Amino acid sequence: MAGAMSERNDRRLDRAERVLAGAAAAATAIATLWVFTRSPDEATLRETIRILYVHVGAAFMAYVAYGITATAAILYLWRRNRRFDHVAVAAAEWSVVLSSITLITGSIWAKVASNWWWQWSDPRLTLTLLLWFVYVGYLLLRHVTDGDRRATLSAVLAVAAIPAGILNHFATLLFRTEHPPPILNRPGGAAADPGIVRAVLLSLVAYALIVGWGMLARVRLEAARDALDEP
Amino acid sequence: MPIEPACTARDIAHRFGRVRVLDGIDLDLLPGECVVLNGANGSGKTTLLRILAGLLHPQRGTVAHANGRSMRVAFVGQAPGLYAELSTIENLVLFAGLHRLAEPGDAAAEALDAFGLAHRPGMRTRTLSRGQQQRLALARAFMSAPDMILLDEPFTALDTSGGELLDRAITAACANGGTVLFAAHDDGHARGRADRVLTLADGRLRSAAGPGRTVRSPEPTAEQDDVAAPPRPAAGRGGLGVPRGAWLIAQKDVRTELRGRELLPALGVFAALCGTVLAYAFSDVTPDLPRVAPGAYWVALLFGGTLGLGRMIAAEVDGDALSALRLTGLDGGALFLGKWAAATAFTLAIACVLAPLWVALFALRPGDVLGLAAVAAAGVPGWAAAGVLVAGISATARGREVLLPILLFPLLLPLVLAAVRATGGALAGAPLTDLGPALALMAAYDVIFCVVGFWLFPVVVDST
Numbered sequence: 001m002a003g004a005m006s007e008r009n010d011r012r013l014d015r016a017e018r019v020l021a022g023a024a025a026a027a028t029a030i031a032t033l034w035v036f037t038r039s040p041d042e043a044t045l046r047e048t049i050r051i052l053y054v055h056v057g058a059a060f061m062a063y064v065a066y067g068i069t070a071t072a073a074i075l076y077l078w079r080r081n082r083r084f085d086h087v088a089v090a091a092a093e094w095s096v097v098l099s100s101i102t103l104i105t106g107s108i109w110a111k112v113a114s115n116w117w118w119q120w121s122d123p124r125l126t127l128t129l130l131l132w133f134v135y136v137g138y139l140l141l142r143h144v145t146d147g148d149r150r151a152t153l154s155a156v157l158a159v160a161a162i163p164a165g166i167l168n169h170f171a172t173l174l175f176r177t178e179h180p181p182p183i184l185n186r187p188g189g190a191a192a193d194p195g196i197v198r199a200v201l202l203s204l205v206a207y208a209l210i211v212g213w214g215m216l217a218r219v220r221l222e223a224a225r226d227a228l229d230e231p
Numbered sequence: 232m233p234i235e236p237a238c239t240a241r242d243i244a245h246r247f248g249r250v251r252v253l254d255g256i257d258l259d260l261l262p263g264e265c266v267v268l269n270g271a272n273g274s275g276k277t278t279l280l281r282i283l284a285g286l287l288h289p290q291r292g293t294v295a296h297a298n299g300r301s302m303r304v305a306f307v308g309q310a311p312g313l314y315a316e317l318s319t320i321e322n323l324v325l326f327a328g329l330h331r332l333a334e335p336g337d338a339a340a341e342a343l344d345a346f347g348l349a350h351r352p353g354m355r356t357r358t359l360s361r362g363q364q365q366r367l368a369l370a371r372a373f374m375s376a377p378d379m380i381l382l383d384e385p386f387t388a389l390d391t392s393g394g395e396l397l398d399r400a401i402t403a404a405c406a407n408g409g410t411v412l413f414a415a416h417d418d419g420h421a422r423g424r425a426d427r428v429l430t431l432a433d434g435r436l437r438s439a440a441g442p443g444r445t446v447r448s449p450e451p452t453a454e455q456d457d458v459a460a461p462p463r464p465a466a467g468r469g470g471l472g473v474p475r476g477a478w479l480i481a482q483k484d485v486r487t488e489l490r491g492r493e494l495l496p497a498l499g500v501f502a503a504l505c506g507t508v509l510a511y512a513f514s515d516v517t518p519d520l521p522r523v524a525p526g527a528y529w530v531a532l533l534f535g536g537t538l539g540l541g542r543m544i545a546a547e548v549d550g551d552a553l554s555a556l557r558l559t560g561l562d563g564g565a566l567f568l569g570k571w572a573a574a575t576a577f578t579l580a581i582a583c584v585l586a587p588l589w590v591a592l593f594a595l596r597p598g599d600v601l602g603l604a605a606v607a608a609a610g611v612p613g614w615a616a617a618g619v620l621v622a623g624i625s626a627t628a629r630g631r632e633v634l635l636p637i638l639l640f641p642l643l644l645p646l647v648l649a650a651v652r653a654t655g656g657a658l659a660g661a662p663l664t665d666l667g668p669a670l671a672l673m674a675a676y677d678v679i680f681c682v683v684g685f686w687l688f689p690v691v692v693d694s695t
Contacts, residue, residue: 077690133641140637144629146248148288152694153624156687160620160642163679167645
């Protein structure tokens with residue numbers, strides 16, 4: 001009975017994974033086409049504005065992934081259900097990948113737009129770098145521990161990173177910021193050309209689908225690996 | 232009338248990685264019985280003992296104590312779990328205090344006497360032989376008259392007289408209604424001692440009647456009347472309060488450091504060396520050394536302090552003293568607060584020593600000593616709180632020495648940003664109002680991480 005239910009569940013998840021993979025591929029293709037054929041150049045940044053479509057989507061989804069890891073870690077410590085640990089590690093891996101993309105593309109864009117690679121006085125840069133290091137540490141910790149201990153200790157670290165992230169935001173406000181103001185979420189509406197805004201939104205959708213598919217696959221892999229270790 | 236088991240284990244299963252160690256263990260331990268657990272090396276005896284003691288959570292199955300009440304459990308593992316820099320009597324008095332025994336000094340002296348160590352009360356534990364350390368660990372286990380005593384190959388390293396003293400203690404404990412389970416790798420130790428002999432092989436238990444004794448009820452029978460059952464020491468059943476527990480731990484850490492003097496001098500020299508190297512390196516690129524002094528000060532302090540933190544937590548984990556601490560019922564939050572207080576005190580001591588050195592190395596004014604020390608006093612408690620928590624997380628991980636700074640430093644970034652800014656302001660003679668935001672942030676960090684550490688450290692200890 002339980003075996004049949006599990007098989008049905010597996011089939012459903014297989015289908016969901018295939019649908020998400022197809023949707024992610026389609027959204028990426030559409031976003032790429034839009035970015036290179038329909039999106040206009042920006043007045044001062046000209047064609048380099050296209051780095052933004054990679055940068056903003058990655059940054060937004062990185063923060064979403066951090067949020068998922070922190071939430072799943074709290075839920076794991078509360079309920080001690082390994083499924084939350086599987087979600088936490090999947091989101092943490094994606095957050096490291098997405099933050100890396102954010103830091104690299106942000107740095108390239110800053111060099112083109114402002115002629116500097118890095119500014120320590122920028123709150124968002126240091127916050128992103130801080131979270132990158134925290135989650136690289138999180139993955140390292142998982143690498144050198146195992147079993148329940150791995151799940152518990154990494155959850156504690158993820159929870160401890162929450163106040164550190166918030167306080168870091170305030171700490172960097174002691175300095176002035178060099179980061180450009182938001183393009184979409186700005187009081188009085190989006191500031192950029194509607195064509196640019198549409199391209200940003202399309203890239204966000206593509207990122208969301210890619211991360212959703214990747215996370216689902218990773219969660220299932222972690223669950224299968226855990227099942228092998230069950231007594 | 233059937234005797235209610237003191238401890239009942241059902242369907243216990245555990246594996247390490249892909250290796251199945253225990254597989255469906257069912258076990259009842261009765262009050263007053265002595266059980267020997269036999270098995271080859273690697274058969275899972277230690278794992279089963281740790282699970283029964285509540286030191287390890289089984290991946291499957293349950294362990295329940297009589298009536299679900301809180302039992303006093305003692306465990307002696309293969310490491311004695313003692314504090315090397317404390318004397319034999321200090322080790323026992325500490326644990327007597329943690330067990331809330333009415334007269335800790337008397338209980339400790341009696342326990343030393345019971346294991347033939349009464350003539351060495353002031354001897355530092357690290358100078359004892361392996362056999363004497365085993366006697367001391369056993370004295371600590373039996374001192375609080377536990378309801379259940381779990382011993383992992385306890386006769387290891389004991390000489391004939393030590394073995395006889397242990398035999399006597401086991402007999403007395405059982406006569407008092409206590410349960411004793413000890414692991415041994417051969418049948419020899421069971422002879423004349425065991426009510427039951429259990430054999431662990433391929434993750435499963437086989438049971439056999441003991442060769443020497445019969446299971447007895449908690450009330451001594453006529454044939455046991457010749458066994459002198461000493462009165463049980465008066466012990467508090469309620470948990471030790473958090474402030475008292477934290478005080479005992481902090482006191483122990485400070486005493487250990489004052490006695491051994493190995494951490495503070497080394498860390499002070501290391502931090503001073505950091506300062507010298509930084510001052511020399513910066514002097515080559517900027518004539519304005521006072522400007523880099525705040526950053527260099529905090530880098531040196533945090534590097535030195537973090538090394539010390541790793542050692543402080545490792546001291547609990549390496550010798551397995553942490554298991555003995557956990558079995559006293561010490562609250563994990565109290566352990567956190569005790570460690571935090573000691574780490575804060577040690578690091579502030581280093582900060583005060585470094586301040587005049589910084590004046591000399593970075594061309595500061597003599598009055599800047601006060602500014603450096605004052606900002607350190609505001610920032611070090613937050614650093615210690617985050618540090619103790621993360622040192623606990625990394626304590627049992629592989630490569631913990633490298634892992635600790637990797638995990639800790641990113642969490643310290645807000646504190647370092649604020650501390651360097653506040654120190655720079657203080658050295659520049661800025662009014663207090665200008666330092667306000669940075670000091671407020673440091674205060675917020677201190678409070679938040681003390682709360683987070685107090686809340687999460689018990690979870691870390693429980694999984695260690």
